Amino acid sequence: MNLFKPYRFLNKEQIESKANDILMQMKKEDFHLNWPFDASLVADALGIRLCWDKILPDNNGIIAAKIEPIKRLITINELFSEIKTNKGLEQSTIAHEIGHWVLHVNQDEADGIVKQLELALNCQATPQLFLCRSIDKSGYQTTLNSKVDIEWQAQYFASCLLMPRYILEEKRRGRNLQSWPHLYAMADELGVTISNLKNRLQDLGLIYIPKGSKQIYLGNSTPNGQQGLF
Ligand SMILES: [Zn+2]
Incomplete structure (x- = not known):
């Protein structure tokens, strides 16, 4: 039996x-779920411990x-300086690792296997995952690049966990989604x-930002009616 589930499209x-x-x-x-969200609560609920430690490149x-399923332990790399100053990135990283646990770890096996395996998250992939997804949105399905896809799956899970639709609805009230200051204020309130x-708002079709542009459009298409990529 394998500690990790075989790759499957989700x-x-x-x-x-x-x-x-x-x-x-x-x-x-x-559990009292409040926003800005504390993803460590989810780890608690799932019986997964969190720690900060040095992980060498x-x-x-x-x-x-990284997540070590057998230890039920997520380790955040204290050598990764960006995460120490960016609370949203910390939350996203924890939620991403939880995503691997939920989606990719054979949890029954994790408790039974003695051999230690680790699933490492390459930090370069973390902030770029959304970029990868926009580029590979159709590609990951056709090329079946399972490594890229499981990273996308974990990150999409993180996004849904940190920003469930009902909370987004609550936080967008009175906000102008076409205004960057309003989006920044929402991000602060959500803790992301x-x-x-x-990316979450684009996924939900609430806004569309053309590639390379800062202009935010409402909905999921550009003003000339072209469908967006998301
Ligand atoms: Zn990952």
Whole structure:
């Protein structure tokens, strides 16, 4: 038996449903879910410990965090300086690792296997995952690049966990989604990075920002009616 589930395609609805199920279960268990969200609460609910420690770079570069399923332990790399000063990135990284646990770890095996395996997250991939997704949105399905895809899945899970639709609805009230200052204020209230929020809103079809532009359009298409990529 393998500690990691074999690769399988998961669509956005399936991933969002997994994230929502966890939040619902936490509510039933009387966890107080507040925003800005504290993803470590989800780790608590799932019986996963969190720690900060030094993780040395490997051949692929700096590592942001890792999850060791057998130890039920997420380690955030204290050598990854950006994460120490960016609370949203910290939350996104924790939620991303939880995403691997929920989506990719064979949890029954994790408790039974003695051999230690680690799933490392390359830090260079973390902030760029959304970029990768926009480039590879169709590519990951056709090329079946499972490594890229599981990273995308974990990051999409993180986005759904940190920004469930009902909270986004609440936080957008009275906001102008075409205004960057309003989006920054929303990101602060949600406890996420502006990139996370921007991508989530685009995924939901609430806004569209043409590639290379700072102009925000409402909806999921450009003014001339062309459909956006998201
Ligand atoms: Zn990852």
